[in-house]
Amino acid sequence: MKKRIAVLPGDGIGKEVTKGAIEVLQAVGERFGHQFYFQYGLIGGEAIDAVGSPLPNETIEMCKQSDAVLLGAVGGPKWEHQPAHLRPERGLLKIRKELNLYANLRPTSYYPSLAESSPLRKEVIEGVDMVMVRELTGGLYFGKPSKRTRKNGEDEVVDTLYYKRAEMERVIKLAFQLAEKRKGKVTSVDKANVLESSRMWREVAESVAKEYSDVELEHMLVDNAAMQMIKNPKRFDVVVTENMFGDILSDEASVLTGSLGMLPSASLSEAGPYLYEPIHGSAPDIEGKNTANPLAMILSAAMMLRLSFGMHEEAEAVEQAVNQVLDAGYRTKDIMTFGKKDASTKEMVEEVKATL
């Protein structure tokens, strides 16, 4: 197959890990006889520096014409004191909106070889296997008004949590479709005892559930979900929630298994292209040191092979190679524990390629 991949390395370690993932994809192409065409675009701080915008139109156009998008990471202290519209994160929010990436998927699973890097006890995380599905283009992130006003001499401010029914429906449906192929359980997280939007969310979840009789639906309040995630993460299969709750809970989930530097994500739209990125940020403190963990980016590329290109065997080959490299004891700094083999970003990539 021939595939066009838009590559947006971004800032900080984004560049290093993206480079690694592309080498792995080239190796996959050679082994399985595919042709991947990589086109590079600017996003984030790099784009601000180069052309004065965190997401130039050329980048958007290029992404729209590609079969899938790979994103590294954006942001860094250099741009932290810029006005809001000139901050790297804006590029991220804008590409989500432009590509209509309404659902962010984050699988979290237990790696026996990494259990020691987790802050949780082994008994608690052993066997964890969940997917967080976060609504990504609505809610407080994009609702209007979002502004300050002065009334009777006092500053006040408002942000708006806004959803259309159809926006809730499509992401909840996706969660049910995923659950059908997994353990058959959807946990829908809301704050229905306080928010009107959550009461509607709950109703939509109930009505979607009727179409999926083989999937069990449970509702959970967001505060309780924040507790259960730590107390008993094994109880979850697919968790679906709105944008802001999803931002918080998926970051909480990402540290459970001690493998933050290993976690990929996929952001889906109705018509494609989809976007793939590691969960970790741009980590400016270790930029250019050849110590970043490239596995989350490599596993994001594997998700792309599977979800965007339908290349199941290829995706599995990459995932297996990653597992074998871990089993062989190779570790970047973030997941290093006593007795293992210290590996640089490049060495880790080489090992994965060699194992492929």
Next chain:
Amino acid sequence: MKKRIAVLPGDGIGKEVTKGAIEVLQAVGERFGHQFYFQYGLIGGEAIDAVGSPLPNETIEMCKQSDAVLLGAVGGPKWEHQPAHLRPERGLLKIRKELNLYANLRPTSYYPSLAESSPLRKEVIEGVDMVMVRELTGGLYFGKPSKRTRKNGEDEVVDTLYYKRAEMERVIKLAFQLAEKRKGKVTSVDKANVLESSRMWREVAESVAKEYSDVELEHMLVDNAAMQMIKNPKRFDVVVTENMFGDILSDEASVLTGSLGMLPSASLSEAGPYLYEPIHGSAPDIEGKNTANPLAMILSAAMMLRLSFGMHEEAEAVEQAVNQVLDAGYRTKDIMTFGKKDASTKEMVEEVKATL
């Protein structure tokens, strides 16, 4: 001293644990020569059943005329399918608003004797000692509009995150005042890379910080805070945040040390009375079984002695009694571990009284 205490036992185990705390307060009164007058009021499901409202006016009046309010817990499956205005939680939200309880304080600290009940590794939680300060009468909880509409044949919904500058200021100030008497550090949690309200929150925090030169201020994004809470909870001293973020993060924090059934809270207003309640809910599944842990309620009463009545010695006596009972090995079901002494709610209360 003479003090009038409004007692709202509420639903589920609320009744049992409140009864225990009152017995302990009576013992304190005898030992230290104080007179506590207890007046009982209805709230929650019980109030709905009795008079058709989750917070009758008589309860509000009684609370306003008291020196402090003790609340058990509200809610239960019986009222779960009622319309929103007839749900127990409404009573809770309303009393916060009526008494102007703008700041909820939740101390979380490490109990060596309970370390085994925590899902986290001992090294991670050893020495944790933080206070969450949550804004309690603003934000998404009370902002208008909060409603559905139909536009072009489609349902849409909106909730509103609204704050006045003064509402941010007073709760952030309180956090700094607390930090002055503690480890001298305030972590202000927001989502300034997305929300306008958070950008204003951050500015207010910066300007309050100028008045407290001996306190260090750090800003943290809410998603990162959800991670740090698990990865490195020891780094926190006082954490301050808006209502919804506080709801989620304080519940997350409450499970860290394995002592959910032990955690008290205080809700403060500008002019008093303050309200004290345990963090745990009404736990309808164990209602009336004499197995609920009364310590969170007893420790809430201790907070009342200290914060509302200035009775420092008395508060310490209660807290020490609780510690001694734990050291002696007594445990209710929720904190039971191998080799300890199984105690009922009543036995636990008796032990605390005897130790006093």
